[in-house]
Amino acid sequence: MSDHATLARFPQLSAELYQSRLAHPGHGARVIIDTDTANEIDDQYALAWALLSPERMRLEGVTAVPFSFAHHRDGLIRSVQILKQGGPANPEEKNFMGGLAGWAQRMVDTGRDPAKTLFTLPAEGVELSYQEILRVFEKCGVNPEGKVFRGSAGYLESLDTPLDTPAARFIIDRARRRDEGPVYVLAMGALTNLASALLLAPDIIDNLVVVWTAGFPSYAPFSNLPSLNLVQDKLASRLLFDCGVPHIYLPGYHVGAQLKLSLPEMEAFVKGQGAIGDYLHHLYTHNPLHEMFAITGAESKTWVIWDMINVAWLLDPTYVSTFATTSPRLDEGLYWRQDATRHPMIEAYDLNRDAIFEDFYACLASQDSKQA
Template sequence: MTTLKEAVERFIPLDHKLMKTRLGRPGTMPRVIIDTDTANEIDDQYAVAWALLSQDRLNLEGVTAAPYSFLHHRDGLYDAVAALQKGGGTDHDSKFVGPFAGWAQRLLADGRTADDIEFVTPDVGEARSYDEILRVFDACGVGSEGKVYHGSTQHLPSYDAPVDSDAAQFIIKQARNREDGPVYILAMGALPNIGSALLMAPDIIDNIVVVWTSGFPSYAPFCNEPSLNLVQDQLSSRLLFECGMPHVYLPGYHVGAQLTISKPEMAAFVKGRGAIGDYLWHLYTNNPLHVKYAISEPDTKTWVIWDIINVAWMLDAAYVPTHLTTSPHLSADLYWQNDPSRHLMREAYDVARDAVFEDFYRAIERG
């Protein structure tokens, strides 16, 4: 079986000057592909809508559906619920300290158990994401024909087995068009579409820039396991950091996590702004993750709209301040390992939350 090191040897390192050019600011009307697990929660829909309504500022060539699944949470939740039902799982029981204890407690208080939670497989997640992309196109009044592509129905099984899909082929085709400048892939989920495209066509790394949101900053001493985008397809996640491609890394914790929005803001600036405004309002007020995680009193809480950070970086450098650093290794236990001799990447360290949402509101108003 091919190792990561052996897979990476197939990629020709980019010239340092070209790498710095690719990691600079996008030019006028940059070419963009959005790779998104749109039905995972409600944030991707905001990002896709913002891009669709900003096509005077970027050239959105297509949207590819990415799979998602919470199956890796299932055993932990079942164990935590069972322990609580038996009277265990206290704060001092280290096995249940973490995300599952609170989730299990809320479920039981709501009269439910882990059996009431749907854990979809990646193929179901991909199909739902594809359908959700079409709904966002429709709500924005933008035609989707020839613009939306089915993606991988599984996460990358090995470096010997890239998953062929319409999405991966579309990425390869667009990347090999070198006459119109590089393609920026705004990646808002797990990466099997991108990982598979890279393995099938290593030559494309000179003409794509992947802008991905996930995980902790590369200098943070924390385990990246909480990042759904990173943890689902760990093979593709590692390939992204190892293969030498131009990469803009937008940490979710605690950069993208600043992009929270409240119900009063939704009511004031999104609701009633056309079909897309009403659809986003519907998503916000019928958030499936409120039900899934048994979140009480949602009206008093904000919700983080993580994935608009990708679009924000494309539109204005001031929205997402970044710096050049070197690409870290991702260890087997999901910690960053830094090496100053490695190839460059660009990384965000902050976000101008108010300016980002003000631009988003203007786009919704225009739409």
């Protein structure tokens, strides 16, 4: 089946339905969190914030997403070779290195061999994420029974072959409960689970709203190649923007990138705030990406807690500033291509960093009453 034929299977939604679905839902929305929780440390913060906010959302379940940085392996090895040979000798080599330049330079500076870097593969990543979701539930004192689902062990290879998993089936089941209102999928990783659910059941797009963070703004003139969430499953990423499902796009660069935390803030507002506060502090001070990215002197550096933007958008419309636009196309080079004739979407352009973290700190401090 061609991509055109696949997309033709999706219902055409009315302007009125888009307007309704893309409006902020207020408190009490039905929510599924779709997350690559063990990828680094930001998903755990976002999930904890959601679990500690039961009066503001109805969290129906959490689905585990695969992840892997292995697609960077060959490029990283070549980039280190270029640097060891004196740096890029021509524009082609400079362009090749692109977003890998800083990573490669740190590998050179610390004397590390990129060929020996251990990369988690997708099948391992989804299982690690599943177990990490359970861990965050436990640290928050919330029972995970019937709420956590394994996703796919790999990425889409064709729009004709969706990956039928417990995660995809859970999304379908919840979306088909139309009498309970729309389901908001807070997507914090590759879109494989969500895309598979849509391909298995195209009819559900009328009762889903996807809230996804990834990539550059739709008006930016850059390739989205640096975006892990977008690049891991390119077919799934394109499907989100092409199929017509209502969606809220939250660019990571440079909107979510404002959500930086420092070690002094962790010490003052997170450490000591129950089991989950201590666990999040542990993650911050034992970040697995510090080793992989050859980051030294972490004590004086901040870290971006990217995925909190999804929860922030849902909890309070003043936390994330947005505008209405149309869904762009994502070309083969992963550049955005604008098309004013396409269906509408909402896109973020700014956020209130301090208000977001102050809300999160307040949830940690009052977690006993929230779990009562």
